[in-house]
Amino acid sequence: MDPETEVRELKKRGPAAGEEVARRPGGQLGEQKRSGPYIHLVGRRRLKLAGLVVALVAAVLGAVCIGSAGIRLGEIWDILIGAVTATPGEARPVAQTVILNLRLPRVLLAVMAGGSLAGAGVVMQGLLRNPLADPYILGISAGASFGAALAVVLGVGLVTGSGLASQWVVVANAFVFGLLTTFLIFGLASLRGLAPETLILTGVALGYLFSAGVSLLKYLSSHEELRELTLWLMGGLVGAKWETLTLLFPVALATLLLLLRYAWDLNALAAGEEVAANLGVNVARLRRNGAVLASLLASATVAFTGIIGFVGLVAPHIGRFLVGNDYRYLVPVSCLLGALLLLAADTCARTLARPVEIPVGIITSLIGVPFFLSLLFRQRRRWWS
Amino acid sequence: MRLAVQNLSFNYPGHPVLQEVALEAEAGELLSLVGPNGSGKSTCLKCLARVLRPVGGAVYLDGRDVAGLSGRELATRLGYVPQETPQVFPLTVYEAVLLGRRPYLGWSVSAGNRQVVEEVLRLLHLEHLAARTLDQLSGGEKQRVALARALAQEPQLLLLDEPTANLDIRHQLEVLGLLQALVRRRGIIVFLVLHDLNLAARFAEKMLLLHQGRVFAAGSPRQVLSPENIRAVYGVEARLWEDGVGLQVVALCPTEGWLPGPAEAGIGPANGSRGNK
Numbered sequence: 001m002d003p004e005t006e007v008r009e010l011k012k013r014g015p016a017a018g019e020e021v022a023r024r025p026g027g028q029l030g031e032q033k034r035s036g037p038y039i040h041l042v043g044r045r046r047l048k049l050a051g052l053v054v055a056l057v058a059a060v061l062g063a064v065c066i067g068s069a070g071i072r073l074g075e076i077w078d079i080l081i082g083a084v085t086a087t088p089g090e091a092r093p094v095a096q097t098v099i100l101n102l103r104l105p106r107v108l109l110a111v112m113a114g115g116s117l118a119g120a121g122v123v124m125q126g127l128l129r130n131p132l133a134d135p136y137i138l139g140i141s142a143g144a145s146f147g148a149a150l151a152v153v154l155g156v157g158l159v160t161g162s163g164l165a166s167q168w169v170v171v172a173n174a175f176v177f178g179l180l181t182t183f184l185i186f187g188l189a190s191l192r193g194l195a196p197e198t199l200i201l202t203g204v205a206l207g208y209l210f211s212a213g214v215s216l217l218k219y220l221s222s223h224e225e226l227r228e229l230t231l232w233l234m235g236g237l238v239g240a241k242w243e244t245l246t247l248l249f250p251v252a253l254a255t256l257l258l259l260l261r262y263a264w265d266l267n268a269l270a271a272g273e274e275v276a277a278n279l280g281v282n283v284a285r286l287r288r289n290g291a292v293l294a295s296l297l298a299s300a301t302v303a304f305t306g307i308i309g310f311v312g313l314v315a316p317h318i319g320r321f322l323v324g325n326d327y328r329y330l331v332p333v334s335c336l337l338g339a340l341l342l343l344a345a346d347t348c349a350r351t352l353a354r355p356v357e358i359p360v361g362i363i364t365s366l367i368g369v370p371f372f373l374s375l376l377f378r379q380r381r382r383w384w385s
Numbered sequence: 386m387r388l389a390v391q392n393l394s395f396n397y398p399g400h401p402v403l404q405e406v407a408l409e410a411e412a413g414e415l416l417s418l419v420g421p422n423g424s425g426k427s428t429c430l431k432c433l434a435r436v437l438r439p440v441g442g443a444v445y446l447d448g449r450d451v452a453g454l455s456g457r458e459l460a461t462r463l464g465y466v467p468q469e470t471p472q473v474f475p476l477t478v479y480e481a482v483l484l485g486r487r488p489y490l491g492w493s494v495s496a497g498n499r500q501v502v503e504e505v506l507r508l509l510h511l512e513h514l515a516a517r518t519l520d521q522l523s524g525g526e527k528q529r530v531a532l533a534r535a536l537a538q539e540p541q542l543l544l545l546d547e548p549t550a551n552l553d554i555r556h557q558l559e560v561l562g563l564l565q566a567l568v569r570r571r572g573i574i575v576f577l578v579l580h581d582l583n584l585a586a587r588f589a590e591k592m593l594l595l596h597q598g599r600v601f602a603a604g605s606p607r608q609v610l611s612p613e614n615i616r617a618v619y620g621v622e623a624r625l626w627e628d629g630v631g632l633q634v635v636a637l638c639p640t641e642g643w644l645p646g647p648a649e650a651g652i653g654p655a656n657g658s659r660g661n662k
Contacts, residue, residue: 037515038479038499129473264487270474271484271534274436278465279487279538280456324518325474328492 045329048322052336056111059340063107063347064099068354071095080104101242109240109248110346111339113305114315116252118338120298121312122319122331123259126266127290128196135298135312138291139181139203142210144302145233147177149217152229170232171303178299181206186288194287234359235306237346244304255297256335262290263327270325310364311338311345314372321375341368386412386462386541388433388574392442395425395432402428404598405442410591412541412572415565417585419578419609420595421619426578427468427546429595433576434465434544446542460488464535468546470527475519478511481530485537502537508563509533524551532560536567543567545577549584557581561588586610587631594618606632616640 065076075092079099120135128137136142151173185206189198214233218226265286268276273283298312315338316330322337323329342360345367349360388410395403403425410416418426431437433444435451444451446462454462464485476484482505486498506512509529519527528551535543543564549557564575565588579585585592586606594602594609596618602609610632615623622637 036499036503038483038494038502041477041479041516042494126474129471131473264490264492267476267480268484268487270472270476271481272467272470272472274431274434274465274467275470275484275531275534277436278434278460278463278535279484280458280460281487282456320474324480325476326480 041324045323045326045333049329049333049336052333052340056336056340056343059343060107060111063110063343064103066347066351067098067103068351069095069098071098105242105245106237106240106346106350107343108245109237109304110343112245112248112252113237113301113308114311114338114340114342115335116248116256116297116301116338117308117312117342118315118319118334119252119256119259119331120294120301121338122316122327122334123262123266123290123294125316126269126327127287127294128200129269130196130200131317132313133200134309135294136302136307136309137200137203138185138295139206139210140178140295140298140302141307141309142207142214143181144174144178144299145307146210146213146217147173147175148232148306149214149229150177152232153217153221153225174232174306175299175303178302179295181210182291182295182299186291194284199287199291231359232306235302235308235361236349236357236359237305238357239304248300248304251300252297255293255300256331259290259293259297260328260331262286263331266290266327267325308342308361308364310361310368311342314368315341318372318375386572386574387445387447388542388576389445389448390433390442391445393429393432393439393444394441395428395437395439402598403432403439406595406598406600407442408593408600408603410574410576412574413568414591415568415575415577415589416591416593417577417579417589418593418595419580419582419585420601424595424618425598426595428598430465430544430546430576430578431467434463435459436465436467457488460538460540462540463542463544464538464540465544466531466535466546466548468550470531472519477516477518478522478530479506479515481519482506482511482533482537485534488538501539505533505536508536509560525553525556528552529556529560541573543573543575543577545575547578547580549579549581557584564588582610582615582634583631586634610634 064080065071065073075095076099079096083100083104117135121133124133124135124137125131127133130137148170151170155169155173185199185202186194188206189195189202192198218229221229265276265281268279268281269283269286271279276283276286302308316334318337319330319334323333341364345363346360348367349358349363352358352363388408390406390408393403393406394401406425406429408416418429420426428437432439433451435444435454438452446454451459451463479502482502483494483498485505486494486501489498503512506515509532511526511529511533514522514526514530519530522530528548532545532548535545545564548560548564552560561584564577567573568575577589579589590605592602592604592606592609593600594614601618602614607627610625612623612625615621615634615636619636620640622640624635624637626633
């Protein structure tokens with residue numbers, strides 16, 4: 001083709017592409033598609049979200065019914081309905097105590113702890129843009145363990161056991177040290193501009209430091225202290241009380257709602273820091289606020305339950321399989337999945353070998369790992385890369 | 386929209402990257418930024434997009450300093466597409482383009498916003514990929530998605546870092562043609578980094594040649610692309626001619642330090658006048 005014809009061709013092409021541009025925003029497009037591809041996608045996600053809510057409610061009711069004390073189903077319903085409507089039923093007082101003071105708080109703590117850990121985990125993954133991130137990635141587990149070890153081994157009145165008071169010392173210590181570690185990591189990493197790699201490496205480094213501290217305290221501890229500390233480090237929901245729930249619930253709910261406000265920002269961050277910045281996201285502020293909130297959530301949970309691993313890492317990934325990577329859906333879905341996972345694991349933990357309890361951390365790994373691996377290898381799509 | 390850049394400077398610790406870069410652009414102009422590797426093209430674009438904060442100088446949009454804009458104001462005025470967009474947790478194509486509507490969105494996505502997204506998807510021939518995730522796309526498709534996201538922002542200034550790098554020749558022409566049309570029809574400013582001097586000369590009416598962080602030459606492609614400038618900036622002997630399509634540049638060989646030896650290959654500065662590539 002000689003150049004002149006070529007140019008004429010070109011001239012034809014330019015405005016042709018331009019016509020399309022000029023016509024926007026076209027009137028027909030929006031009207032013809034009441035149910036566009038996006039509506040379809042969102043609809044399916046909402047359905048899955050609703051399905052998980054139903055599943056969780058069913059699981060809670062089911063878990064309350066399962067246990068070592070033989071209580072008839074009818075009696076349990078009587079007690080639950082009586083508790084809700086505040087009318088004393090005909091149930092035996094013993095059964096009432098077991099259900100209302102033991103099983104129900106424990107089941108609800110499993111739901112709250114699982115949901116909080118998964119919520120904190122999914123946000124950490126998004127903030128650090130790292131599929132390996134979990135709620136503990138910024139040193140919370142190491143810091144909280146060290147705090148708990150300090151309280152158990154060196155704390156006042158622990159061995160002589162003034163029961164309740166000493167338990168709160170451990171809780172408070174674990175919480176404060178967990179959160180302090182996050183602040184420390186942020187303080188150090190901000191010297192180098194808060195890149196995710198810096199944050200993660202600082203977290204890992206400080207983790208080693210704190211675990212050395214825990215080892216030292218273990219070495220110095222007496223038999224009884226060691227046992228108490230080991231149990232705490234394994235994590236578990238044995239100590240569930242209504243007080244625990246009333247302390248944890250408002251914290252968990254508030255932080256989760258605040259974190260949910262960052263959903264669009266997290267979506268934008270998934271496209272890279274530069275793109276997020278261009279979309280109006282203040283990346284440094286998002287990282288700081290998001291990580292502090294997620295750490296607060298995780299620390300509060302860990303303080304009451306000890307270190308429960310795996311849930312906070314895996315629930316978000318199962319969530320990604322289910323609803324994709326839009327954090328508006330992913331955060332609530334992850335929370336629900338985390339709650340379901342931990343509830344299932346804890347119910348197994350307290351019933352499989354009754355009357356002996358198996359530490360829940362062992363169950364989460366025994367059941368969770370094969371389940372997760374099967375998902376991982378069966379999935380055609382990859383929700384991270 | 387009017388873009389004015391004054392005395393823009395930027396350093397990485399220890400060495401200056403940009404020095405006193407100045408430029409101006411009016412609505413309806415398509416500008417290209419060319420220069421060798423490491424000349425500061427990407428850095429310049431990032432400073433314009435406020436991804437990097439310049440050490441000195443300022444960028445003005447309609448007389449307003451970009452540094453003083455809120456995130457939302459920035460996002461609705463200026464769209465930036467970096468060379469690569471890493472995707473750790475891939476979104477679907479639709480969602481990736483929808484991100485461009487973030488500055489206009491509250492929590493949920495209204496019909497109007499969906500309409501803009503669908504329009505942009507159509508414009509870039511991405512409709513059939515809408516439900517795919519980004520990790521399933523080819524490099525060129527990803528690049529078009531990134532451009533679509535920026536277009537969905539409906540900006541008045543588009544800053545594109547090598548928008549054609551991963552595209553085949555047909556998509557190169559389509560994307561550049563589309564940008565040209567956008568500039569003409571909507572009166573936006575498009576400022577793009579290009580490596581391909583021929584494409585730059587053909588599609589951009591204004592050109593900036595960057596050399597070691599400074600504007601070496603600016604003006605129309607004819608003014609900027611001379612054998613002398615190309616030799617000084619790229620260290621390459623080039624032959625230029627003009628035909629109906631535009632200014633054509635053929636790089637012949639490095640001016641010096643070319644290992645096989647120009648004479649052996651039968652071309653080079655000494656016998657370049659023989660004119661056989």
